[in-house]
Amino acid sequence: MNGQESQMITRLWRGWTTREKADAYERLLRDEILPGIAARLPEGYRGARMFRRDIEDGVEFLTVLTFESEDAIRSFVGDDVEVANLPEKARALLARFETRAQHYREVPLG
Numbered sequence: 001m002n003g004q005e006s007q008m009i010t011r012l013w014r015g016w017t018t019r020e021k022a023d024a025y026e027r028l029l030r031d032e033i034l035p036g037i038a039a040r041l042p043e044g045y046r047g048a049r050m051f052r053r054d055i056e057d058g059v060e061f062l063t064v065l066t067f068e069s070e071d072a073i074r075s076f077v078g079d080d081v082e083v084a085n086l087p088e089k090a091r092a093l094l095a096r097f098e099t100r101a102q103h104y105r106e107v108p109l110g
Contacts, residue, residue: 009070010065010106011073012064012103012104013062014060014098015098016060017058017061017093018058025090026050045065045068045072046068073103082103083099
């Protein structure tokens, strides 16, 4: 395995909601969506983190998913690895969201 194959890939994606719907969206992510991803993608999926911040017109959420390879990401979203993977339940709670995710390869520092 070469160095690039062993580097983790982090997938970043953001969605925005109203203050009134923010707690419900957080619960949906924490209790259903993220555990569901972990249950169906054990191979190559290395976990998720969720970040939340209040902004002027509502609440912004950032999800950070980590994968071992681009193939693992494909098993999550298909051939277009940047497409947002957003269940209808989540769409209903969001005011807007990114339609594309960003991916970053981990760069070892030493």
